[in-house]
Amino acid sequence: MIKALKKAWLASVMTAGLVLPGAAMADTATAPSVIKIGTLYASTGNFAIASKGQYEGLEYWAKEVNADGGVFVKAFNKKIPVKIVAYDDQSSTSTATTLYNQLITQDHVDLLVADFGSVLTSVAVPLAAEHKMLLIDPTGSGANFFTQKTNYLADVSIPSSTVWPLPLAHFLLDQHIKRVAVIYDSNDFDASQAETLKETLVKGGVTPVYYHGVPTGETNYNVLLHTIAARRPEALIEFGYPPNDIAFLRTLSSSGLHFNMTFTIFPGQLMKMMEKTVGAKAMAYTYTYPTPPLVATTDTTYGPDTATFVKDYTAAKNEAPNFLNVAGFNTGLIMQDMLGQAPQFTQLSFHQALMDMSGKTKTLEGEFKINENGAQLGELFSVAQLIPSGDTNKIVVVYPEDKATGKPVYPAPKQ
Amino acid sequence: MALLEYAIIGGILYGIFFSLVAIGLNLIFGVMRIINLAHGQFVMLGGFGAYLVTSSLGLNPIFGVPLAVLGGIAIGYPLYYGVVPRLQRSRDPEMLSFILFFGVAQMIEAVMTLLFGVDERSLPGEALGSGNFGVLGQQFPDSWWVAVAVSLLCIGGLWLYFSRTRLGYATRAIIANREEALATGINVNRVSAIAFIIGLSLAGIAGVFVPYLVGSISPSDGSDLTTTSFAIIIIGSLGNPLGTVVGGLVFGVGTMLMQTFYPSWSNLVPYVLLVLIVLVRPSGLLGKAVRNA
Amino acid sequence: MRKSIPSLRGPAIVLAVLAFVFLMAPEFYTNHSVLLTMMTFMGLAQGLNLLYGFTGYLPFGYVGFFGTGAYATSLLVTFTGLPILVCVLGGGLAAALIALILGPLLRLSGAYFSIANLAASQIIYFIVANEDLKSITGGPYGIKIEQVYAPHASYLTMLALLLVVTALAAYFRLSRFGLGLKAMNQDPVSAAFAGVNVVRERLIVWLVSAAMAGMIGGTYAWDLSVFYPSAVFTLQISVFAIVFALFGGVGTVIGPLLGAAVLYMLYDGIGVSAPQYFELIYGALIVGLVLFLPNGLMSLLTRRRINVL
Known part of the structure; x- marks a missing residue:
């Protein structure tokens, strides 16, 4: 009726x-x-x-x-x-x-x-x-x-964001990094990446020691970083939008905490802008997805x-x-x-x-390359690291090997 | 265990700072029985004052503190004489002030958004010291300690004002009983105007440090700061400015414990505390019963 | 004073005009979401008027009921698959249920009620939007009910709700029940002596007002069909409803409708592209109204002893 x-x-x-x-x-x-x-x-x-x-x-x-x-x-x-x-x-x-x-x-x-x-x-x-x-x-x-x-x-x-973190997950497994912490913003873009990452890691025998979503507007990472540090992760992966990545990197550099590996999404897309707000030093050795024009x-x-x-x-x-x-x-x-x-x-x-x-x-x-659902399945992103070079950082692709332009610096040196 | 210590010490620091955030609201309510619903917006203005001091003058954000006092005078004086006496003559000062200051809040937010956009702003991280300072092995950024020191100075100063000066004495008399104070020849209007200015200035001073403790400031943060302040003064005791500190500590430790152990629920803390206290003990943890109906 | 027969003519005219305007409007103006949102705010302003205009309680957290209705409706659609109109009704019931739980807030006076209600709406929002409840409410990722998307039907439903809430306001305005409410707002003690059950009647109005907001929220959600919690819990919704009602004049039937229509058109004209100018204007409006015209536009007429509905 x-x-x-x-x-x-x-x-x-x-x-x-x-x-x-x-x-x-x-x-x-x-x-x-x-x-x-x-x-x-x-x-x-x-x-x-x-x-x-x-x-x-x-x-x-x-x-x-x-x-x-x-x-x-x-x-x-x-x-x-x-x-x-x-x-x-x-x-x-x-x-x-x-x-x-x-x-x-x-x-x-x-x-x-x-x-x-x-x-x-x-x-x-x-x-x-x-x-x-x-x-x-x-x-x-x-x-x-x-x-x-x-x-x-x-x-x-x-x-499609589900495929973004596949190379990242394989990189972590390749490096034999066992203790991984993941903090992501609760929105489709970041959460679907976090999910894929977690799934791939678990399949490889690594269960994240910390896995947690924060509101998309989050800019206060102080307490969160201490909570994460208490789980003693080797690698800390943060999936956010630019304001989150900026706040995260700033708080991390002033907190006195240090992780062997830190990953955020947007340095690979907005490097110049982020260096201006966060400071090149606070971004050194951070890993990211390199995107065009950084890769050609x-x-x-x-x-x-x-x-x-x-x-x-x-x-x-x-x-x-x-x-x-x-x-x-x-x-x-x-x-x-x-x-x-x-x-x-x-x-x-x-x-x-x-x-x-x-x-x-x-x-x-x-x-x-799109499928009938409208999803883009074109080339995967690789993994890169920001390596200090003078007053700024240069982007070095570290994974997968056929695209790599250098070796990762792991663990990242304490600043 | 270390996390618990971190949360409690952090909560105490956070709470002392939030006492400063809320205390101005309580002072104005205590003296004038009007509700400054634009309180959080004045805190936000203080934050933007500090932002301007650092970004366009290149000075240390701490100079935002005197700027907040100047701003408190420049805005508070005309605002007080423009609306407060008129409100107090109306049939329901509490409710009407609530609505009127809500309008003021919207105007402040609109003007600030037009000037600065809705983006989150932060202050230079190293300006208040780039290191950490530890207590019982728990490290907190230097900026937190500076904020706490300033908060203690301001709250201590307010206490001295109340207990050691004639004006402060008169202010307390008005808080205790407005009619009697009038009868004893206290210039209620003048004393109230000063209290109003002090209230706004304290809000502005607190605002200077909000970008450090909360991470950033944007024009739309005002209403959250207002409700948080409300929760704190209701937990403490409405109309008793120094009781605010108790409210601040309960809020601070509560929030930090939640952020540490149940982070996704921590934003509920001030609101749940507010509703519970209002329903269970409307006069606050310290207060005497004030409700009439 | 008011005989029952002639007094029905006013409401009938108002309802007929409303129905005519919104049935004809889509013929001339095709931006469906503008028209629907306008009806939404007219309905909310009127619903808020039921409570504030007749009992003096200003619900700052009115959006809590709207959002509850939006979510309850969507969850019913998702989990039960009942006919959509039943789900909308369920949204209204859920909002009324929340209002019942919050009933003790009515013991508070004036500003304490408003601020506690505001806090309560934020609590509902944070619970619904919590990531831990993702599997039930969709959490911060929002909720999708595209399967029931039917813009024409939701449009007509919203119009029906607007007519109902307006009829309720007219009933409050003209009936003994409404007059009793007004009396106890002005003087609760004597009203109680006069045999008005103050507590019970307040509670009824509170529940009715919440249920209306809930159904309006449910219909709004139905029309959006994909939305995030922030879209139905933003405080701006409370704020607009309050400002629109105050502007037109609370305690009347036409006031909130007029206030909402005029200000929403203004908002649509300048607000969508420059919301801050609009915010500045309504901020100034509120200050001006409190200081100079506390009973809204309608009081310009009532002051001159022109009887308005």
Whole structure:
């Protein structure tokens, strides 16, 4: 009964003409004058640092293609300029919900790009599916988005976070590190990494001596660090967002505590910025995931290789790109490739184009490979260590061996 | 065992500091019977004062302390005469002040967010000493000890003010019985204004050290600081400024024990204590019954 | 003074206007979440008005009931699979149950009640959002009930709730029950002498007000279908409900609706892109209201002896 009623309601939604941008567009044979790309960014709050980076990368891409006359759209067989419609969600999911809705129902954007990270992406997933829009998801990698087959979600610029820590886990096992402590932020992004790490370690015979989640806003690590130190771990792994990593590294350096190995996520993505706030000394010997441009891809099949991108971006913005700039730019590239291949200007055709590109495309971020659930399974991250070099640190890839550029310094010397 | 000692000693230090955070709220309530719901925002302002002192003037954050006193005067004086006498003439000063200062709190938070954004700010880690100082083998950052020393100085100073000065004497008379104080010719308005300024200044001084003890400060931290302060003064005793210290210690040790042994539940401590105390013993651990209905 | 027949005309008009406006609005304005959130806040302001306007208790932790309702509804959907409207009703019941447990708070007066209620709402929030309860509530990772997502249906349900809570306010305003409440707010001792069961009636209003917030929260959750605990427990929800109600004028039927509609539109206009300017404006509004217009916009009319609902 209720089901039938719901069906009726849904049907009435359709007939009442609630807007379905993808479907509506399909009927229009005439090409639009611009391709509207809707996205959100966070100017403040927990995700601001990362979100702004991603947004700048996407903006840079748009500027570049527009300077070239726009993107080639196969459906209309011509180049059309792109226009980014963006709102500030201030890192709040409820604001983001209203704004994603705004992009879909009021601005009628042609392509919908999520904000940075799993938290701000999560609210867009059901909205996009409801309005039959393909959600281009640059960095929302939380495992629980990708549990079922969908035409309306594609993670384009980072691997699904469940696979991130695999090399890290193998590195720990290889080094025969038996006492591992894991502290993670309670959100999809960090918790799914913590879970994979723990699972892989346990399979290798190592049970973490400490395994605990803290709130995503946590900046007070004093007591936690003492509690962890009491378990005498050799390696301490912290999974957080940039503000957490910063607070964690600062507190660690002032606490007088020392661990043989410390790992955090974001030095490998935002090294310059973190050295400025935390101090290069407090970061020395920390392990991290190295990301482009810190590691380079040379044999790309689409778009510039890493070195060319770094050169062009630096010339244009007077500032070297970080990983999130790369991720934003890469999102643009993937959409560009997609528009150039999709025979029809519809959301389903876009999605099919992405599926066709999967496994055959290599951009500056490496291999583009998504599955039918929308998860990105492209190249795994390696493990690197920050080694002091003058006033700063340089990044040395230490695992896996075929990618290594140096040997790990283990145990880390006491500062 | 070492962890237990760490938690208890840490809790005592933390508690002494949080007595300073809360004491201004209690002073203002005791003297004026109004509720400064913007208290936490004034603490937050003190933190940002210290942030400015270090980031734009390049000075040691400790100079945030005199800045907090200046700020307390500059904001407290006009604010007192602008709203407090008017509130006290109204039909329900307690409730109306509660709502009014809530509005003030929102305004402060909005202005600070416009100026600084909602990002968390911290102060230079080594400015108050980069080492550790141990008691009974338990190490705490130097900044904690500085914060505790300043807290003890402020609370001691307040005690001296109450017990050794004429104004302090008059203040106590007003706390004890406002009508009688009026009748004996005390200039209640002036004494109250001074107490109001002292209350705000103490909040600001505490704010200077919040980034060190809590990790960081952001414009939206005010309301949490207000509720925590409320819990502390209710645990201690409403209207009895020095009773705040008892509340602070209960809160500090409770929080540290929870953070050490059940960290994911530690943020419940002040709220659970508040609700329990209010229901079981509304007059606080030290207080005499004050409730009328 | 008020005969029963003509007094029903006012409420009927208000309800008809509300229903008409929100049934027609989607035809002209398609951002569904804006319209739904507007009804949410109108409903919350009205629900808060039931308590504050008629008993003088200002529930700073009103969001606690809203969040409880949102979670109870979602958990019922997840674990029982009952029809969604039953789950929403369950959300209301859960909120009322929490209100019953918190009943002793009503012994406190004025500000103590408000602050203790605020603390209570934070306790509920921290428990729901606790990582240790991940397997039940989803903890900080939020909860998903996409399987029931049906924006049109949740929209109509929210409208129905708004009409119910408004009808309740009209009943309070016009009935003996409501007049008794007002009397005991102004003078509990004489009201007790006059045969009003002060404790029981307060408790009833408290439970009704909580249940309404719970059902509104449940419907809101249904409409979001994917949300984090912070989205339904943020103090901002209490704050908005209070400010909106105070602005329009508590103790009336139209006041909170008007206050919420006007201020939410203002919020939607400037607040979404620049929430701090909006926060500054409503902070100043509160200060101004307490000092100059403690009974809200509606008192501009009542002062001139214009009778409003």
